[in-house]
Amino acid sequence: MNSDIFVNAKDFLKLFHGKHFDIAMELILNILVCLVVFKLIDAFTKKILTGLSNIQNKEGLVKSIPVVARIIKFLVLFLVIACFLESHGYSITSLVAGLGITGIAVGFAAQETISNIFGSFAIFYDKAYKIGDYVILGTAEGVVEDINSRSTILRALDHSRIIVPNGLIAKSVIENVTDSHKRRISELFEVTYETSDENIVKAKTIIKEVALSHKDVHRDLKVFVEKLDASSINIRLVADVKTNNYYKYAEVKDEIILEVIKRFRSEGIEFAYPTKTVYMANK
Numbered sequence: 001m002n003s004d005i006f007v008n009a010k011d012f013l014k015l016f017h018g019k020h021f022d023i024a025m026e027l028i029l030n031i032l033v034c035l036v037v038f039k040l041i042d043a044f045t046k047k048i049l050t051g052l053s054n055i056q057n058k059e060g061l062v063k064s065i066p067v068v069a070r071i072i073k074f075l076v077l078f079l080v081i082a083c084f085l086e087s088h089g090y091s092i093t094s095l096v097a098g099l100g101i102t103g104i105a106v107g108f109a110a111q112e113t114i115s116n117i118f119g120s121f122a123i124f125y126d127k128a129y130k131i132g133d134y135v136i137l138g139t140a141e142g143v144v145e146d147i148n149s150r151s152t153i154l155r156a157l158d159h160s161r162i163i164v165p166n167g168l169i170a171k172s173v174i175e176n177v178t179d180s181h182k183r184r185i186s187e188l189f190e191v192t193y194e195t196s197d198e199n200i201v202k203a204k205t206i207i208k209e210v211a212l213s214h215k216d217v218h219r220d221l222k223v224f225v226e227k228l229d230a231s232s233i234n235i236r237l238v239a240d241v242k243t244n245n246y247y248k249y250a251e252v253k254d255e256i257i258l259e260v261i262k263r264f265r266s267e268g269i270e271f272a273y274p275t276k277t278v279y280m281a282n283k
Contacts, residue, residue, distance in 0.1 A: 115167030
């Protein structure tokens with residue numbers, strides 16, 4: 001009995017010599033590499049999920065992240081197995097070709113979905129915006145109502161619902177109006193060329209006084225003659241309103257413009273309108 005165990009042990013130890021030993025060590029090394037990579041993927045997944053813990057309406061992302069992690073693990077495992085078999089003389093060309101064709105087909109089908117998922121990761125890690133922020137995403141703008149694994153949903157000022165794919169957002173410029181803490185008025189006041197030099201100076205003074213008198217406007221505003229247009233002398237007001245709320249900003253802008261109109265009329269300063277002078281030659 002004991003002699004049989006001893007013989008079997010000797011046969012087992014023979015595996016750890018020469019070529020068998022190298023294969024065993026290579027196999028163990030590949031397994032260790034897979035385990036380490038899997039641990040890193042799990043740690044990264046956990047970090048992402050922890051980062052989403054304070055985000056509202058995150059259910060879609062929470063469900064999609066483990067799916068992406070499993071896909072990555074499968075790809076790593078397939079790559080390791082393929083390299084191991086190829087290094088020991090097993091041809092996997094046909095298998096890779098078959099999977100490659102399938103992968104291309106699946107890749108094209110899932111390209112948009114994967115792009116949107118990674119786009120959502122970029123939005124959260126850049127802290128570009130959160131629910132409740134007023135943002136401008138390319139040609140779309142509005143209040144963020146929801147952020148999921150596929151898209152960001154905005155509520156526009158006209159109350160329409162805008163759905164923007166996260167993959168598209170990740171490639172575009174994001175303007176977060178809420179983070180600015182203020183909004184800028186850049187308004188043009190056009191007066192006629194018949195306006196006297198004194199009234200042009202008076203017009204600038206009126207615009208500045210009206211803007212400075214408003215409690216919701218910052219003091220560091222600018223008023224200047226911007227250009228001589230085809231039918232008007234253009235005076236520009238540049239001022240910052242102490243709010244990032246669009247409706248409040250619009251209210252302040254409305255009050256300033258109405259007061260400037262009132263003051264201009266009382267001083268006899270005329271606003272310009274498009275005009276054209278035609279000269280006819282006598283023959």
